[in-house]
Amino acid sequence: MSAPVVELVGLTRTFPGPPPVHALDGVDLVVRAGEYVSVVGPSGSGKSTLLHVLGLLDRPTGGDYLLDGVPTSTTSERHRARLRGGRIGFVFQQFHLLPHRSVLENVLLATLYSGVPRAERVDRARAALERVGLGHRVDAGPTTLSGGERQRVAVARAVVTGPSLLLADEPTGNLDSVSSAAVMDLFDELHASGLTLVVITHDPVVSARAQRRVRISDGLLAEL
Amino acid sequence: MRRRAAPVALEDVLELAETDPPPPPRRRRWRGRPWRRGDGFDLRDLLAEGVASVGARPGRLALTMLGTVLGIASLVVTVGLAQTAAGQVGRQFDAVAATQVVVRPGSVLTQSGEERATGRLPWDAEERVERLAGVEDAGALAAVDLGGAPVTAVPVNDPSAPAAVSPPVLAASPGLLDAVRGRVVTGRFFDAGHDARADQVVVLGARAAERLGVGRVDRQPTVFLGEAPYTVIGVVDDVRRRTDLLDAVLVPLGTARADLGLTAPEELQVRIAVGAGPLVARQAPVALDPGSDDAFDVEAPPERSRAREAVQADLNATFLALGAVALLVGGLGIANVTLLSVLERRGEIGLRRAVGATRRQVAGQFLVESVVLGLLGGVVGASLGVLVVVGVSVVQAWTPVLDLPTAFGSALLGGLIGLVAGAYPAVKAATVEPITALRGGV
Ligand SMILES: Nc1ncnc2c1ncn2[C@@H]1O[C@H](COP(=O)(O)OP(=O)(O)OP(=O)(O)O)[C@@H](O)[C@H]1O
Numbered sequence: 001m002s003a004p005v006v007e008l009v010g011l012t013r014t015f016p017g018p019p020p021v022h023a024l025d026g027v028d029l030v031v032r033a034g035e036y037v038s039v040v041g042p043s044g045s046g047k048s049t050l051l052h053v054l055g056l057l058d059r060p061t062g063g064d065y066l067l068d069g070v071p072t073s074t075t076s077e078r079h080r081a082r083l084r085g086g087r088i089g090f091v092f093q094q095f096h097l098l099p100h101r102s103v104l105e106n107v108l109l110a111t112l113y114s115g116v117p118r119a120e121r122v123d124r125a126r127a128a129l130e131r132v133g134l135g136h137r138v139d140a141g142p143t144t145l146s147g148g149e150r151q152r153v154a155v156a157r158a159v160v161t162g163p164s165l166l167l168a169d170e171p172t173g174n175l176d177s178v179s180s181a182a183v184m185d186l187f188d189e190l191h192a193s194g195l196t197l198v199v200i201t202h203d204p205v206v207s208a209r210a211q212r213r214v215r216i217s218d219g220l221l222a223e224l
Numbered sequence: 225m226r227r228r229a230a231p232v233a234l235e236d237v238l239e240l241a242e243t244d245p246p247p248p249p250r251r252r253r254w255r256g257r258p259w260r261r262g263d264g265f266d267l268r269d270l271l272a273e274g275v276a277s278v279g280a281r282p283g284r285l286a287l288t289m290l291g292t293v294l295g296i297a298s299l300v301v302t303v304g305l306a307q308t309a310a311g312q313v314g315r316q317f318d319a320v321a322a323t324q325v326v327v328r329p330g331s332v333l334t335q336s337g338e339e340r341a342t343g344r345l346p347w348d349a350e351e352r353v354e355r356l357a358g359v360e361d362a363g364a365l366a367a368v369d370l371g372g373a374p375v376t377a378v379p380v381n382d383p384s385a386p387a388a389v390s391p392p393v394l395a396a397s398p399g400l401l402d403a404v405r406g407r408v409v410t411g412r413f414f415d416a417g418h419d420a421r422a423d424q425v426v427v428l429g430a431r432a433a434e435r436l437g438v439g440r441v442d443r444q445p446t447v448f449l450g451e452a453p454y455t456v457i458g459v460v461d462d463v464r465r466r467t468d469l470l471d472a473v474l475v476p477l478g479t480a481r482a483d484l485g486l487t488a489p490e491e492l493q494v495r496i497a498v499g500a501g502p503l504v505a506r507q508a509p510v511a512l513d514p515g516s517d518d519a520f521d522v523e524a525p526p527e528r529s530r531a532r533e534a535v536q537a538d539l540n541a542t543f544l545a546l547g548a549v550a551l552l553v554g555g556l557g558i559a560n561v562t563l564l565s566v567l568e569r570r571g572e573i574g575l576r577r578a579v580g581a582t583r584r585q586v587a588g589q590f591l592v593e594s595v596v597l598g599l600l601g602g603v604v605g606a607s608l609g610v611l612v613v614v615g616v617s618v619v620q621a622w623t624p625v626l627d628l629p630t631a632f633g634s635a636l637l638g639g640l641i642g643l644v645a646g647a648y649p650a651v652k653a654a655t656v657e658p659i660t661a662l663r664g665g666v
């Protein structure tokens with residue numbers, strides 16, 4: 001069995017009230033390298049909160065989170081930023097592409113903060129775009145792309161730095177079924193090449209593509 | 225710049241996985257590793273990001289800069305016009321009277337209605353006055369009466385021929401040329417030796433030389449005062465006082481005294497330092513004749529009007545205050561727009577944090593953006609200001625004066641304003657929580 005990339009032990013995240021919201025209420029989860037995990041659950045169940053904690057964008061209020069075996073509760077904000085830049089890639093429902101920058105520049109953005117050698121940045125960004133099938137649109141503005149294409153740009157941006165963990169929050173939430181399928185194919189491919197994926201989704205079709213599925217409801221996690 | 229021999233090649237990341245687990249063909253390995261010693265987000269990236277963000281919205285850019293542009297422009301115009309006007313006043317002042325003193329023997333009207341001199345300029349008036357503080361050059365002169373004898377370039381051999389109007393003859397001391405700010409066109413002016421030896425030499429005013437047909441002095445042409453030959457040693461031009469010198473034949477004072485019957489110098493032209501007028505006016509008569517008061521009439525420039533300077537200063541202060549207010553408004557404009565853009569770009573901030581930016585890097589970026597805005601505003605404003613100063617000067621037929629440090633300094637001032645204005649928005653941007661920003665969407 002491969003080493004755990006993510007290890008959650010009794011993890012809680014409570015938003016101070018009134019009334020306090022227990023978005024995550026004692027979650028235990030181990031995600032091993034190369035796993036493809038989908039997280040499903042009703043709205044408001046704490047899926048996004050879980051993803052933000054996993055992505056070091058939010059700190060848990062209790063329990064432990066080990067990333068690559070290293071506890072993250074005591075790490076400095078700077079170090080967390082470096083881990084986000086180097087180890088983790090994000091894909092969001094709303095794409096989060098900068099509208100005034102070209103596709104290539106949007107992908108390059110991720111290389112800025114993660115220490116990719118300057119000389120390699122453009123080549124890597126082009127290669128990543130090639131990989132998601134958008135090598136011909138590098139100079140386009142994101143606003144001229146379809147939703148599916150935008151999400152593929154976001155995927156290219158997430159993987160350009162060579163992360164070990166890809167986190168996606170409803171990556172197909174704004175896409176039609178054809179575009180969804182394209183993004184899901186991409187995820188399959190990334191998974192096949194060894195990337196660890198945690199994908200949050202409402203869509204049973206998307207969830208079905210994952211090798212392992214977990215369900216979260218009322219801040220509690222259960223394997224499916 | 226940290227550089228190293230590309231330790232992680234592209235293939236490391238997009239490596240063809242030919243080992244376990246047996247993958248389908250053409251599948252690539254995405255797993256990479258973090259960059260421990262690659263190029264971090266340095267100043268170069270910071271500047272590039274800041275400039276790109278500012279440049280992404282040209283319309284907004286122009287509006288944001290407007291306040292700073294106007295502020296800097298009004299500052300440059302104020303300072304520039306003040307300097308131009310000051311230069312103008314200074315020149316008029318100089319040109320008219322500020323640096324010239326003229327001393328003549330005093331005179332009284334006698335009962336019979338005649339003018340009688342009360343003093344006499346000494347022969348060495350020039351040396352005496354040149355010793356005074358504030359005096360730069362001095363020179364004495366007097367008209368020489370030849371008793372109707374003609375001044376010609378050829379000897380008179382037909383006394384019955386109608387005499388053409390001769391150029392006037394003036395006696396001058398060696399310092400006169402500098403005292404009236406003249407220039408030697410060719411040859412030389414007299415020196416103390418000519419004067420002391422009473423040499424038979426003359427210097428011609430430019431127009432007199434033309435009239436007498438003397439163009440060059442290297443062959444030692446001769447001019448006849450009556451029948452006495454005088455060697456022409458030089459031609460002078462461009463005098464700023466006593467322009468009648470240009471029409472005259474000048475002989476050394478000593479020569480005029482010895483040969484032409486001159487009894488005393490008639491006038492002393494003194495060139496003084498700016499502001500020395502009152503002092504020289506007081507001291508010159510004493511230096512010329514310690515014994516007698518009222519022996520000389522002195523024309524000296526008045527003291528500069530302090531009242532006028534004060535008014536000018538007030539006016540400048542008012543304009544500078546207006547410029548400062550405009551700058552304040554410009555700074556507030558930048559602060560406002562940058563703050564607005566922080567709120568508007570929360571999604572971008574969240575995203576940057578998600579891809580590894582620290583709070584400090586986010587703050588730095590917004591700071592750079594506002595500095596770039598300020599600097600651009602400063603450069604545009606300063607250029608505009610210079611154009612206005614030049615335009616106004618052209619219309620008024622003034623010479624535009626604006627020192628370079630003012631122009632460049634005010635452009636830099638724009639950047640400084642951007643820095644100050646961007647500080648608060650930058651702090652604001654740094655405190656944006658990435659999750660709330662990401663929940664908000666772009
Ligand atoms: N900053 C916050 N302050 C207070 N409560 C919050 C905050 N963020 C999230 N919550 C609450 O935590 C709970 C979980 O939110 P979360 O966004 O994780 O749900 P979700 O499963 O992602 O829902 P959806 O499927 O609709 O995206 C919700 O009840 C939400 O209201």
Ligand SMILES: [Mg+2]
Nearest residue numbers: 047048049169
């Ligand atoms: Mg959610």
